[in-house]
Amino acid sequence: MIVHLIGSLHDYETNPEMVEDLRAIANTIHDNDSSLSHNWIEAAIIRHEKNVIIPDWTPYVEDNLAALHQSDVVIIEATPYSFGLGFQMAAALHHQKPVLVVSRERLKYKYISGFVDNLLTYKTYSNRDELARTVSAFLQKNTVHTKDLRFNIMLTRKISKFLDEKTKETGKNRSEVIRDIIKSSDTKRK
Amino acid sequence: MTKFTTRIHLIASTNDLDNDLVYLQRIMDVIYKNSAVLTRNWIPASIARKKVTPDIEKADWEKIVNESLDAIMRSDLIIAEITLADFNQGIQTYIAAQYKKPTLVLTRADIRNRFVSGISNKFLTLQQYATEEDLDSLIGTFIKKNRIPERDLRFNMVLDRRIVKYLREKSYETGENKSEIVRNILENEIKQKDDH
Numbered sequence: 114m115i116v117h118l119i120g121s122l123h124d125y126e127t128n129p130e131m132v133e134d135l136r137a138i139a140n141t142i143h144d145n146d147s148s149l150s151h152n153w154i155e156a157a158i159i160r161h162e163k164n165v166i167i168p169d170w171t172p173y174v175e176d177n178l179a180a181l182h183q184s185d186v187v188i189i190e191a192t193p194y195s196f197g198l199g200f201q202m203a204a205a206l207h208h209q210k211p212v213l214v215v216s217r218e219r220l221k222y223k224y225i226s227g228f229v230d231n232l233l234t235y236k237t238y239s240n241r242d243e244l245a246r247t248v249s250a251f252l253q254k255n256t257v258h259t260k261d262l263r264f265n266i267m268l269t270r271k272i273s274k275f276l277d278e279k280t281k282e283t284g285k286n287r288s289e290v291i292r293d294i295i296k297s298s299d300t301k302r303k
Numbered sequence: 304m305t306k307f308t309t310r311i312h313l314i315a316s317t318n319d320l321d322n323d324l325v326y327l328q329r330i331m332d333v334i335y336k337n338s339a340v341l342t343r344n345w346i347p348a349s350i351a352r353k354k355v356t357p358d359i360e361k362a363d364w365e366k367i368v369n370e371s372l373d374a375i376m377r378s379d380l381i382i383a384e385i386t387l388a389d390f391n392q393g394i395q396t397y398i399a400a401q402y403k404k405p406t407l408v409l410t411r412a413d414i415r416n417r418f419v420s421g422i423s424n425k426f427l428t429l430q431q432y433a434t435e436e437d438l439d440s441l442i443g444t445f446i447k448k449n450r451i452p453e454r455d456l457r458f459n460m461v462l463d464r465r466i467v468k469y470l471r472e473k474s475y476e477t478g479e480n481k482s483e484i485v486r487n488i489l490e491n492e493i494k495q496k497d498d499h
Contacts, residue, residue, distance in 0.1 A: 123417070170421025196385055197418025199393025207401055224391035227364030 114147040114256055117184035117210075119177070119201045120154070121193040125161040128192070132158055134217070135190055137241045141248040142188075151180035181205055186255045188248060191216045191235075194223070206230055213251040215244060309339040309450045312374040312404075314383035314395045317349045323386065324350075326411070329435040330384060330442060337446040343374035375399050379451050381406040382442065388412060388419065400426045407445040409438070 120135045135154050142149060160167070167173065178201070181187060187205040191198050191214045202225075205212045214235040220226055225235055234251060238244040268276070279290045311334050315327055327346055334341060352362065372395075375381060381399040385392045385408055399406045408429045414420040419429065430441050462470070470481045477484065 121418075166416055170416070170418065171423050172421070174418060174421030175423065191390065194390040195418075196388035196390070196393040196396070199390035199395075200397045200418065200422070201393070202390075203394045203397035203401070207397070222362070222364070224364060224368060224394070227366070227368030228394075229365060229368075 114145075114186065114252065115150045115184045116142045116147050116252070117150045117177075117181045117187045117205075118142065118154075118190070119181075119187065119198060119205075120190035121195050121198060122154075122157045122161055123195065124193055125158075130217075131190070131192065134192075134241065134244060137244055138188060138190060138215075138248055141245045142252065144245075145249055145252040147252055150184040151176060153177075177201065178204060181210070182208055184210060186211045186213070186252070188212075188251070189214045191220070191225075192218055194218065199225075202233075206232055211251075211255045213248065215247055309337075309380060309446060310342045310378045311339050311380045311382055311446070312342045312371075312378040312399075313346070314371075314381060314385070314392055314399070315346065316384075316387045316389050316392060317346060317353065318389065319387050320350065320353075323384070326386075326435065326438065327384060329438050330382060330409075333439055333442040334382070334446070337443055337450075339380070339446050339450070342378045343370060345370070345374075371395060372398060375404065376402060378404060380404060380446065380449050382445070383408045385409065385419065386411045388417070396427065400424045405445075405449045407442065409441065 118135070118138055120131070120138075122131060122135075125131065132154075139149060139152075139154060159165075181201060181204055187201075187210045189198055189202055189205075189212065191202075194216070202212060202214065209232065211232050212234070214220065214225060214233070216235070216237055217239065219237050220235045221237070236247045238247055276287045276290055279285070280287055283290065285293070313327075313330060313334070315323070315330075317323075317327075331341065331344075331346070375395060375398055381396075381404045383392055383396050383399070383406060385396070388410070396406060396408060403426055406427050408419070408427055410419070410429070410431055411433060412431075414429070414431065422429070428445065432438055432441060470484055473479070473484045474481055479487070
């Protein structure tokens with residue numbers, strides 16, 4: 114599964130714990146046989162250590178949003194509770210991604226707690242073991258199987274008759290007809 | 304004279320009122336001076352709530368979120384004061400752009416090396432300001448550029464012979480006048496574009 118990890122190292126000097134928290138999330142992602150869509154953490158640490166100023170952040174932001182789009186799920190370390198993190202959370206929900214927001218600060222009485230969205234989960238953590246457990250549980254809950262799934266379904270007489278007619282008409286088997294209809298319905302929905 | 308009733312939603316934070324209040328009040332003043340109105344005048348309510356019950360646990364966040372998102376949808380324009388650059392402002396700014404609302408993003412902060420400086424979206428305009436006077440010109444220009452007249456606009460255009468023939472046939476066929484047909488075609492086009 115591809116995971117997009119979002120975090121901020123802007124307060125790197127005042128919050129050195131953040132680096133280890135982000136690394137812990139990345140390690141937990143790998144431990145769960147998943148991978149990061151965009152492995153930005155180590156490069157960002159070096160930038161901070163060497164005080165590198167990036168004159169144009171547009172490609173950086175675009176890369177992040179592209180990585181978000183390509184991922185199956187999104188994890189946000191939101192302790193800094195900053196603008197960019199909120200912006201990307203809204204983008205993730207807009208793209209229908211399951212989102213886990215984790216923070217060392219309590220989120221229960223903040224703006225985020227007023228969001229009602231089935232795709233959004235937010236949790237507070239106090240140590241890295243707790244963080245790893247939260248991330249693992251989220252990944253396991255949202256695992257996208259990479260292989261095709263066998264699926265059994267009861268068909269009513271009406272549907273069965275319709276499928277028979279469709280198979281004669283198109284030369285496709287019933288499964289293909291059903292898959293085409295589902296895909297077409299999904300395209301229309303989008 | 305054309306009247307304007309532009310509705311503006313102000314995205315801001317009341318977490319640093321000692322520094323921000325004077326600027327937020329100025330933003331509201333400039334909005335009213337430019338014949339626009341706030342869709343949801345939430346700042347005085349937020350300040351009052353903090354004075355009476357400083358305990359944020361008593362705030363109904365679900366209601367606040369719903370009201371702020373509803374205000375974005377109902378607004379013609381959005382102004383986001385993001386000097387504090389907090390999470391809520393990021394969420395609302397993204398949603399404003401998603402709803403295709405022209406959004407003026409204002410900050411007094413140094414945005415070098417910040418995420419916001421790299422956002423490229425045709426509906427978002429990022430501007431730095433230093434003084435209250437800067438707000439007058441930035442907001443005034445933004446409102447004038449994007450305001451929507453109160454009444455429908457009269458619009459004249461030249462039609463070629465082929466279009467005239469088509470509209471005449473359609474008008475005869477449907478009983479609608481030419482203007483109605485053109486408006487329907489344009490509205491369908493907008494709907495299709497929105498659906499995509």
